[in-house]
Amino acid sequence: MDLKDKQLSNVQKFIKSFTYAVAGIKLVVKDEQNMRIHLVVSVVVFALAYILAIPKQEIIILLILVGIMLSLEAMNTAIERVVDLATPEYHPLAKQAKDAAAGAVLIFSFITIIVGLLIFLKPLLTIIFPS
Numbered sequence: 001m002d003l004k005d006k007q008l009s010n011v012q013k014f015i016k017s018f019t020y021a022v023a024g025i026k027l028v029v030k031d032e033q034n035m036r037i038h039l040v041v042s043v044v045v046f047a048l049a050y051i052l053a054i055p056k057q058e059i060i061i062l063l064i065l066v067g068i069m070l071s072l073e074a075m076n077t078a079i080e081r082v083v084d085l086a087t088p089e090y091h092p093l094a095k096q097a098k099d100a101a102a103g104a105v106l107i108f109s110f111i112t113i114i115v116g117l118l119i120f121l122k123p124l125l126t127i128i129f130p131s
């Protein structure tokens with residue numbers, strides 16, 4: 001195998017991994033209502049940011065938060081699936097694993113809401129109550 005073939009197979013490997021990851025995203029969006037809710041909220045947040053002309057630095061913060069939020073939701077789904085695979089019947093450890101994963105999503109949701117309020121509250125109030 002020459003260098004070109006080796007590079008090609010690395011590219012093919014990368015494309016394969018990318019395809020699997022996209023399939024994972026499709027699955028989470030299709031199967032998980034929470035993920036769809038997060039996606040809709042994200043679209044609304046960025047539309048609002050555009051309408052209110054939120055500064056670029058704050059848009060970047062929102063992008064990071066939304067990215068982490070959606071990734072956490074996908075990771076939560078992965079944990080749920082693995083737990084179901086390992087323990088189809090009731091088990092206290094299965095409950096702890098699922099509850100902890102859901103807790104991780106909830107913690108980050110609270111943080112995102114607080115940051116969202118800090119970013120949006122003032123511009124929204126200025127529009128609602130112009131002085």
Ligand SMILES: Nc1ncnc2c1ncn2[C@@H]1O[C@H](COP(=O)(O)OP(=O)(O)OP(=O)(O)O)[C@@H](O)[C@H]1O
Nearest residue numbers: 032034080087088089090091092094095098099102
């Ligand atoms: N095998 C199990 N053993 C013990 N408790 C479980 C088990 N499976 C689920 N639970 C409990 O039920 C809760 C809900 O679990 P479930 O798998 O339905 O997740 P969910 O949060 O409803 O996710 P989904 O987004 O898929 O609806 C878990 O957080 C956990 O407390």
